Amino acid sequence: MPPAKPKAAPKTNESKLARLGLRTDMDLVLHLPMRYEDETIIVPIREACLRGGHVSQVEGVVIKNDIAFKPRRQLLVTIADDSGELLLRFMNFYGSQVKQLAEGTRVRARAELKHGFFGAEMVHPTYKVVNEGAPLPRELTPVYPAGEGLSQSMLRRAIADAMKRIDWQDTLPPALLSSMQLSNFEPAVRLLHYPPQEIDAGALLDRSHPAWVRMKFDELLAQQLSLKRAQRARRVKGAPVLKAIGALSDAFLAQLPFRLTGAQQRVLAEIRADLTNGYPMQRLLQGDVGSGKTVVSALAAAQAIDSGYQAALMAPTEILADQHFRKIAAWMEPLGVKVAWLTGSLKKKDKIAATAMVESGEAQLVIGTHALIQDTVQFAKLGLVIVDEQHRFGVGQRLTLRNKGSNGKTPHQLMMSATPIPRTLAMTYYADLEVSVIDELPPGRSPIVTRAIDQNRRDEVIERVHAAALEGRQVYWVCPLIEESEALQLQTATDTHAMLADALPGLQVGLVHGRLKPADKQEVMHAFTAGEVQVLVATTVIEVGVDVPNASLMVIEHAERFGLSQLHQLRGRVGRGSAASVCLLLYQSPLGQIAKQRLMTMRETTDGFEIARRDLEIRGPGEFLGARQSGQAMLRFADLETDQWLVEQARDVAHSLIHDAVDDVVEAHLARWLGGREEFLKV
Template sequence: MSASAPTQPASKKKTPSAKPVRLEEKFAKLGLRSDMDFVLHLPMRYEDETEIVSMRDAGFRGGSSVQVEGEVTECDIQYRPRRQLVVTISDDTGQVVLRFLNFYGSQIKQMAVGMRVRARGELRHGFFGAEMVHPTYKMVNEGAALPTALTPVYHAGDGVSQTMLRKAITNALNKVQWYDTLSPTLLQELGLQDFESAVKLLHNPPPDVDQYALLEHEHPAWERMKFDELLAQQLSLKRAQASRRSQGATALPVVGALTQAFLATLPFKLTGAQERVLEEIRADLKQAFPMQRLLQGDVGSGKTIVAALAATQAIDSGYQAALMAPTEILAEQHFRKVAGWLEPLGVKTAWLTGSLKKKEKEQANALIASGEAQLVIGTHALIQDTVQFAKLGLVIVDEQHRFGVAQRLTLRNKAEAGKIPHQLMMSATPIPRTLAMTYYADLEVSVIDELPPGRTPIVTRVVDQNRRDEVIERVHAAAQEGKQVYWVCPLIEESEALQLQTATDTHAMLSAALPDCRIGLVHGKLKPAEKQIVMDAFTRNEVQVLVATTVIEVGVDVPNASLMVIEHAERFGLSQLHQLRGRVGRGAAASVCLLLYQGPLGHTAKQRLLTMRESTDGFEIARKDLELRGPGEFLGARQSGEALLRFANLEKDQYLVDKARNLAVQLLAHDLSTVEAHLQRWMGHREEFLRV
């Protein structure tokens, strides 16, 4: 038998071919269903196909995109250095090579010698003269007309070509019923262009348009689109807020014996900022509609005390309070701190996380269901179906951006039938004003903008990885003085692609370099009990140096820790670096944060490290983070994947945010028909997820 002979007869059974995806389904994946969806699918950028450049003149424009036209003089498949289609086109002034590394057989026939091609792309100078790699092209007849407008380029999905999109959008522009949701009087007051002319210009801009203004979204037509979507966002969030306020909640009016006893035990006085936000929260809790308040403050500003005082008001009023944190380490920190404050005052607490044994969970669930547990602290385990509260009055969600809308909604639905618990969301990542006014327009926002007295300032230094030995010496010196040190690494295991120093390697390296120090290690793959053993040892100063991944980003409070080393700081975001730095500076000792980086640094990484070195103000850092990375980092899962702002830029378009917010309040009070029309146009099916 030959090596290639089959060992058994080939099956003649035909495999069913996959059902082809209809174009309507492909469009639907892009959110394009109605004519207005297509009309509002505005271009990402434009190509100028209104001009043909001679091949001789194109040669002087190396590195820029140009459009040339010529006759095919050669069309060959070449195999060096790899298989590629090479087509040479010529005009009266010269020639250009078109190079296709990926191509179909039909293209070889299409671009046969003698055919005429119009190609557009970036012109480079290769070994064989001027060339374009993978240009856009079309077959034309000599003298074929040029477009009279810039050619729009749209965001497209799998199996959807620009030609398909342009045809569908043109069809929608011709079919749609044009109307303006804003009256001529409003447009005049706001200095805005009318809707129809703005949209038509953006889809088909004339060749004499100000291209810079168009591409930078500064043209009056873009200004109208940005205002409209900001207005839709404001209307939707404000309406969601009104909808929540129309639902019933149990008023929690009693600031009683428990609250007074707790305040009496505190060894310090609340700051003015804490007093102010506490009064705002107390006023909300006394209402018969659900509080929806975001409590934000810098690292160490004392949010947990305020949250505990909100919980005591719920308990004083005869109801349960629940505190949910995104990680077990953070939930454990809250439990130890808050339960440590309230249990001596007679408050019965329950602890619930996914790592508890079955019997422990059942015991906790029984305490919660009977109402015996007045304060419940835990992780995502609180939202499991098996958890039933007797009288849930207040939900506190820490690091709220780490939770999805659905998760927060599930916990909210565990109150008594027909009632919604009050909700206090906490964030140690300060929200910039522009973001709070837009994406959080449906929430009341309280800000603790004052640090407690006695907090020592943190000095931040940026250090090259080549000076690692000096850093190790500094760590050793700190440990010898009785101080404690964090050493944070971004990865647990080796990654050849990133070549980052890992936590396990660093732990081994420091253990060898500092034999007279006890080095601990915590990371996400340790079991919760193992993590807690190490953390407890660090808290008791039995471990001098704690090597960790970002599991210690929030919640860890060890006043004796005064030196923080962050490995490969260039790989972290600004808000994360600020959170990590906030683990030190919690005691009386002067604290230092060393940002170790691996050069060369890109522009964004340089900006981040420079910001960290120059500022310890969380709000300034948050503003810079918004500028560098956009709103996604702050929003977390709030948007459920739906981008509410496609066109507006929160930093550049603040003046439009103010106008949109003011008009939204006016329309909701006096013109609900305009509200409905505008939301239907801009939000459609995307509005529902905001109603939480």
């Protein structure tokens, strides 16, 4: 039987709860505490004062209640028990609190106890008015993630009410729970909301307690089930069968001036096999910067063209799209392939002409930017979609291009990323994709030496740039901003360009940034590629796709402001030829802890997968994923670093449930954990 539709949360404070994503009773029940407060023990005031610096709960009678006005308006309440006195200080307070804390009132207060100018005090403690002998709680008090206008007491009431209404039936079979030694759902949830006083607080805090393990497993399993079910649903769709590896593919390989590496040959074989299937390929091609993804994607396009279909390659920026166009067109056009160029900056008549070529089928390969997904662009017979730097596109943009197939056929899709994805991240957020990895660099690439240098030594760096240019080498100088920002105090690209042009007489210094017109950008880039410009000052528009083998020195200004992934991408613009290459990371002292970690990582390794692993440790998974999950399917409870063993178990269980068609279990589990949010995982 299909699972019952989740009941809506009560209408009281509904909009406030909805802003936290709490729309149903089950949403509330699975809104688990982020920490706990121990209100099960009362400490005598004297003992609390002696301990100091710790969070304590005390109880006493108000003996003094004053409003002070110096140095600022504040409420000062003194309470006393048999052992001593304690000041409760409130900087922000209401008139009702003054009455509530009147002399003679018995108060239970909890906060960190500090020793101030006037003795022991608690600042803004949590408190409640109690009667003498009022019983203490027997469980730890949960503290929940909250939003504006939502108090902890309000959340606790809403969650307690929801727990009375939900269906507690376990979604997982008893045999599975037993074999994996997992707690039952209801007792695990109840324990996390109301942990008993004697519980192992450490296991609760680091989320290693069996109750937390059950929650994390359930969450991971829901994600795996959703992705694998989406993968299965795609396989039901029809796709063009691209079997021909014919004259174009053979001629393309024969005219390449280099041999494919073993890794390139392996992933090409995986892609070619996928393209012969009658259901759409959904493959992610990973490879470190400079590993040769472009030639593999071009060979996949050749297979589509050999089979009588069109191929489209979409890149996130015009500079990257232009690099692909010039490189692939140079390979393809001598072999008789018509390659079309389509970007937003094309003149109207050129855009109309290119669109007509695409629609008529005359253009066999189309390369461009977001312009490819405009309604006016219709393909005659689209068989393969290639999306470069796929994480830079939104879900909707990638789907729009995939939906431009014809005759009810969904084109095959190859997504490329030069940001290697750590294994645990690929196993969770990309579980619906086939993943190919080019883990070998082409021979002849020079190693890149990376050094971190204080901004104070800028003059030495400029001398090094001058020496490299005089030796016939080219240089990148990367700046993070193109306008002065008082907040960040970063030197602008335009100022740096003027400074370097002044300091390097006789050398051509170019400038490229995001605000240049596309045609001007291309003109500067072409001049740099042709060797007419020796030093290129740029913002991060050159982060990916720029391939100038003669460039062997890169200077990254204010390197402490960049993320690890971006630093690695930028560094990958050098070391593409045979000359020894150097990347200089200019930083501003003093460095924060995270900035130190990043720069140390860059000095220690050029391995993109190791860098990605460390980046995941520093940043968490969110920024790796782009718009794939739109922020709504982030794991709330599981941690990809510490819970890898659970990820693997959830993946295996999901595979078994889907493979064995245990649909009632799958439906019930997804309804409980994802509700109406499953769509976010499907694309």
